[in-house]
Amino acid sequence: MAISKFLDPKNDFAFRRIFGSVNNKDILIHFINDILNLTDSNHITDVTFTSPIQDPVIASQKQSIVDVLCTDSRGIQTIVEMQVAKTTGFEKRAQFYAAKAYFSQANIGDKYHNLKGVVFIAITDFILFPDKQAYKSDHITLDNASYEHDLKDFSFTFIELPKFPKTKEDQLENIVEKWIYFLKYANETKEEDLKKIIGRDVIIGKAYNELDQFNWTKEERLAYDQSKKRKDDYHSSLFEKEIVTKLLKWDKSYDAPNKDYLEVAQYLLSCGFINLREYYFIICANDSDKSDLPYVVNPYCNNRLEIASDYDEDYDNPIMCDLCERHGMV
16 A cells, blocks of 8 residues: 555554644635535534533543534534444444533523534444445434434534445545545555545645645654554454454353463354454464563564554455464465
8 A cells, every 4th residue: 555645544643633623724624514514504614612511431442533523604513533443332432422412402491492402423434334335424303203304403424434334535426425435545545645635625635735744843743643543552452352252152161371372263263153364363462471461562472572564444455574474374
């Protein structure tokens, strides 16, 4: 994969820079209008940023980015959240945040007719609704019998990046696809491909320009790198917990010192209890006397050595370290 000069918009610091800063308010306005297909009287022309609603526990774990909470000229609040780490109950948390934003208007007293709606836009870097084929889904409250839209104050839009099928810039057909391509592939985009992506949509060009790492100060780049490290550490921790949980379910004494991990892993893989990625993890995690517990270095290998980080996303052609080679996993 060629190195791009553009950073990853899914990074929490980068996401806030693009969509959550006053200087880039026009990017946010275009994004909301385009994603929600707002036209005519519903078209947003200006927004005011307010403090994001963020659960302190979630924030401390760095699981989510509740980056943007803004209010448009009609008083409608829009929450934009990038969710990178897969987490149980995310759709419930989305409803909780929307309800909390709605409740924040309680100071109007008993004039409930003055309550304004709340829009929640979530971009997830994982599949949230496995039974849905569409990468973008819009959710509103309808009458179960007549399908009339009487309760209009809440709407939810979810964009599931892994479901987005287009991988080349010349496949993009509309502004929504350009935004999603930007969110998913910006850090892989070559400068020579920008004209094809941007076309007449100048705002997309501005969003890319905000990700150009050569426009960032050292302090900004440090904040970006620290955010990336937190995300990587959290993903590694999640993966480790998943493996340990599976092994404990299979054999509660799996960590006995005389356990033949290679034999165990081969058996678990053959019966479908673990997948190939987890198989690599178990073997490499237990081929060193430096650690009694698994310690993730990358999705394939766990030997605490300096190893290659490039690998096939489908786990078909991983680049192995020397321990993996000794185990015949090439």
